[in-house]
Amino acid sequence: xxxxxxxxxxxxxxxxxxxxxxxxxxxxxxxxxxxxxxxxxxxxxxxxxxxxxxxxxxxxxxxxxxxxxxxxxxxxxxxxxxxxxxxxxxxxxxxxxxxxxxxxxxxxxxxxxxxxxxxxxxxxxxxxxxxxxxxxxxxxxxxxxxxxxxxxxxxxxxxxxxxxxxxxxxxxxxxxxxxxxxxxxxxxxxxxxxxxxxxxxxxxxxxxxxxxxxxxxxxxxxxxxxxxxxxxxxxxxxxxxxxxxxxxxxxxxxxxxxxxxxxxxxxxxxxxxxxxxxxxxxxxxxxxxxxxxxxxxxxxxxxxxxxxxxxxxxxxxxxxxxxxxxxxxxxxxxxxxxxxxxxxxxxxxxxxxxxxxxxxxxxxxxxxxxxxxxxxxxxxxxxxxxxxxxxxxxxxxxxxxxxxxxxxxxxxxxxxxxxxxxxxxxxxxxxxxxxxxxxxxxxxxxxxxxxxxxxxxxxxxxxxxxx
Numbered sequence: 442x443x444x445x446x447x448x449x450x451x452x453x454x455x456x457x458x459x460x461x462x463x464x465x466x467x468x469x470x471x472x473x474x475x476x477x478x479x480x481x482x483x484x485x486x487x488x489x490x491x492x493x494x495x496x497x498x499x500x501x502x503x504x505x506x507x508x509x510x511x512x513x514x515x516x517x518x519x520x521x522x523x524x525x526x527x528x529x530x531x532x533x534x535x536x537x538x539x540x541x542x543x544x545x546x547x548x549x550x551x552x553x554x555x556x557x558x559x560x561x562x563x564x565x566x567x568x569x570x571x572x573x574x575x576x577x578x579x580x581x582x583x584x585x586x587x588x589x590x591x592x593x594x595x596x597x598x599x600x601x602x603x604x605x606x607x608x609x610x611x612x613x614x615x616x617x618x619x620x621x622x623x624x625x626x627x628x629x630x631x632x633x634x635x636x637x638x639x640x641x642x643x644x645x646x647x648x649x650x651x652x653x654x655x656x657x658x659x660x661x662x663x664x665x666x667x668x669x670x671x672x673x674x675x676x677x678x679x680x681x682x683x684x685x686x687x688x689x690x691x692x693x694x695x696x697x698x699x700x701x702x703x704x705x706x707x708x709x710x711x712x713x714x715x716x717x718x719x720x721x722x723x724x725x726x727x728x729x730x731x732x733x734x735x736x737x738x739x740x741x742x743x744x745x746x747x748x749x750x751x752x753x754x755x756x757x758x759x760x761x762x763x764x765x766x767x768x769x770x771x772x773x774x775x776x777x778x779x780x781x782x783x784x785x786x787x788x789x790x791x792x793x794x795x796x797x798x799x800x801x802x803x804x805x806x807x808x809x810x811x812x813x814x815x816x817x818x819x820x821x822x823x824x825x826x827x828x829x830x831x832x833x834x835x836x837x838x839x840x841x842x843x844x845x846x847x848x849x850x851x852x853x854x855x856x857x858x859x860x861x862x863x864x865x866x867x868x869x870x871x872x873x874x875x876x877x878x879x880x881x882x883x884x885x886x887x888x889x890x891x892x893x894x895x896x897x898x899x900x901x902x903x904x905x906x907x908x
Contacts (some may be wrong), residue, residue: 443583444829447736448460448866451645453680454629456670457620457632458635459632459633460861461620461634461641461651462633462634462636463652465634465637466635466636466792469636470541471566471584471587471588472587472588472591473588474588474797475592475593476584476585476589477588477589477592479595480555480588480592480593480813481592481595481742483592483594484592484593484595484596484743485599487743488596488797488799489763489796489797489798490798491798492798493828494791494796495742495743495799496533496742498742498743499534499742499743499746499770500532500533500534502743502770502771502811502841503531503534503623503746503768503770504528504532504534506768506770506773506776506778507528507778508528509557509773510776510778511527511528511836513557513558513559513773514554514555514556514557514558514775514776515554515558515630515841516551516554516555517555517776519554520540520614522541524539524631526539526540532745534748534768536872537746537748537768537778537779538754538756540668540778541614541656541779542750542779542780542781543777543778543779543780543781544764544781545578545639545781545783547579547779547844548578548580548777549834550854552579552659555581555773555775555776555777556774556775557622557776558772558908559715560581562581565581565583565774566580566581566582566583566584566587566650567579567580567581567582568580568725569581569624569707569723569725569832570724571830571832572797577827577831577832577833577836578723578724578779579834579835580723580725580772580775581772581774581775582725582774582775582832583772583773583774583868585771585772585773586769586771586772586773586774589771590721590725590728592877593721593728593730593741593744594719594721595729596741597665597694597717597719597730598694598729600717600719600731600732601666601691601692601694601715601733601734602691602692602699602733603636603691603692603694606714606732609637609638610664610665610666610691611638611639611640611662611663611664611665611666611668611766612637612638612639612664612665612666612667612668613640613642613659613662613664613666613667614634614639614640614642614668614669615642615644615667615668615669615670615673615674615677616642616644616668616669616670616673616825617644617670617822617825617827617828618641619643619645619819619828619873619874620632620641620643621643621646623645623646623873623874623875623876624876625646628651628654628658629654629658629801630642630646630651630654631643631645631657631658637673640658640659642655644669644670644821644825645819645821645825645874646672646817646819646901647676647677647820647821648796648817648818648819648820649680649818650773650818651819652676652677652680654680654739655677656686656688659688660688662906664690665690665691665692665694666690666691666692666693666694667690667693667694667712668693668694668695669687669694669695670695670696670697670698670822670825671695671698671699671701671704671705671708671718671794671813672698672704672812672822672823672827673822674693674695674704674708674799675704675707675708675807676687676812676820676822677711678704678707678708678710678711678712679695679707681711681712682707682710682711686711687710687711687712687713688712688713690709690712690713690714691712691714693708693709693712693714693715693716694715694716694717694718695716695717695718695719696718696719696720696721698822698823698835699804699805700716700718700804701745702801702847711746713735715735716731716740717731718730718731718737718804719729719731719738720738720804720805722782723763724767724769724780724782724900725769725771725772725777725779726745726767726768726772726780727740727741727744727745727747727765727769727782727784727846728740728741728745729741729743729802729805732795732797733795734793734794734795735790736792736793736794736801737793737796737801737802737804738801738802738803738804738805739793739797739799739800740800740801740803741803741813742797742799742800743770744769744770744771745767745768745769746767746768746770746773747765747766747767747768747800748765748766748767748768748779749761749763749764749765749766749786749787749788749802750760750763750764750766751763751764757787757788759787759788759789759790760787760788760789760790761787761788761791762785762786762787762803763785763786764780764781764782764784764807765781765784765785765786766779766780766781766782766784767779767780767782768780770813785805786802786804786805787802787803788801788802788805789801789802789803800892801841812902813826813843813900813902813904814843814846814904814905815846815847815876815879816846816847816878816879816901817876817878819876821831821874821875823841823899823900824873825874826841826874826900828870828874829866829867829870829873829874830867832866833856833859833863833866834856834858835855835856835859835860835863836854836855836856836859836863837854837855837856838853838854838888838889839851839853839854839889839899840851840852840889840890840893840899840900840901841899841900841901841902842900842902842903843900843901843902843903844903845903845904846904847878847880848879848880848882849871849875849879849880849881849886850882850884851867851881851882852886852889853867853872853882853883853884853885853886854885854886854888854889858886859885867883868881868883884901
C-alpha cells in the first residue's frame with residue numbers, strides 16, 4: 442500500500458474529500474493544458490470532415506508514428522529489419538498488414554524494447570489494463586496521448602449534451618476506486634471531487650439497506666450526469682424501478698463493460714434520459730462512442746486505426762464480426778502497432794444518421810461477466826475486482842468463481858515468477874473489496890476452462906443476484 446493511500450484511509454471524511462480534490466487537480470496537470478485545448482478544437486472540427494479528409498489526417502499521423510517507431514523503438518527496428526522493410530513501406534492503413542500483429546504477450550516479453558529510447562522506464566507515465574481477460578498489462582504513455590484521450594472523452598460528453606470541464610455539469614461517478622473503507626456500515630458511502638463537480642459513489646456498499654442513503658444524498662446534490670460501469674448503474678436503476686421512482690438526468694455515460702440491452706432499457710427508464718456508451722482501452726489505441734443518433738459507436742479515426750480480422754488474420758468484410766486490432770496514433774513513448782485486443786466487433790456497412798463520416802462499429806462484445814452477491818447484501822461489479830490484478834505481471838490468466846455467498850475461488854495460470862507474496866497480495870486485496878468474512882481460495886491451474894462455444898468468462902457467479 443502506498444504512503445498516500447495509507448494517509449487517505451486514516452483521514453476523516455472532510456479531509457478525504459480535500460485529498461481527492463487535490464489529487465484530481467494534480468492529475469489535471471497531465472490531462473489538460475495547451476495540447477488538450479488543441480486536440481479538443483481538432484476533434485470539434487474533424488467530426489464533420491469528409492472521408493478523404495479523415496484518411497489524409499490518419500495517413501499523416503501514421504507516417505509520423507512509423508518513422509518514430511523505426512528510429513527510436515528497438516522492438517520495431519528489429520521487426521522492420523527482419524522483414525526487409527523501411528518506414529516508407531508503411532504509408533497508409535492498407536500497408537499495415539506488412540507488419541505482424543502485436544499481442545499482449547509480445548508487450549510483456551518486449552516491454553523495455555517497446556519504450557522509445559531516451560525515456561526512463563522508471564519515470565515515464567504508465568497505465569494498467571483492467572485485466573478482465575485474466576492477464577493485466579502495463580503500458581507507458583506520453584503527454585500527447587494522455588491529453589488526446591481526455592479530449593476524446595470531452596467530445597463524447599459533448600455528444601451526450603453534457604459538459605465535463607471544471608465549470609461543467611454535476612456528475613455522479615460510480616467506478617472501481619476504493620474511496621470508502623469497506624468496513625464502514627453507515628453513510629456517507631460517497632466522497633466529493635470539487636474540482637470537477639463530482640460525487641464519487643462507492644461501488645462496494647451497494648446493498649438494499651444502503652441504497653436509500655445513496656439516493657437521499659443524490660437528491661440533495663442533484664447530479665445532471667451519471668457516469669460508471671453499466672452493471673453498477675444498473676443496480677442504481679433497479680433500486681429506483683423497484684421502488685416506483687425515477688431520477689431524471691441529462692445523460693448516462695457508460696463504459697468499461699459490455700452494455701447489455703436489458704441494462705440500457707432499465708437505466709434509461711429509471712433516469713429518464715438516453716445512455717451514451719463509449720469504448721476505450723488503457724492501451725490508448727482506440728476510442729469509439731455513441732452520438733445522439735445511437736446507430737452504433739463511432740470510431741475516432743483521429744485517435745487510432747482499427748482493423749477487424751477473421752481467424753486467419755484477414756480483413757473482415759463490413760458487417761462481418763472479427764477480432765479488433767488497433768494502432769494508436771498518438772503514443773510515441775510506447776507505440777503499439779497492430780495491437781490485438783481480445784474484443785470482437787464489426788464495421789457497420791451503413792453510416793450514421795447524424796451525418797458524420799466517422800466509421801461506425803457495432804457494440805463491442807467482450808467476455809461475459811456476472812455480478813457478485815455477498816452475504817451482507819452488497820452487489821459487486823466484476824470490473825471493480827480487476828484492480829488487485831493490475832500490478833501483477835506474473836499472472837498469465839485468471840478466473841474468479843463465486844461458489845457461495847462467502848466463498849470465492851480464484852483460478853490462476855501463473856508465470857514462472859508468480860510468488861507466494863503475490864498470492865497473499867491477491868487474497869488481501871480481494872478481501873479488502875469483498876470483506877474479511879469472504880473466503881478467497883487461490884488455485885493454480887494450467888489453464889482456465891472455457892464454455893462449449895469457446896468463450897471465456899472471467900467472473901462466474903453461482904449465487905442468485907441479490908437485487
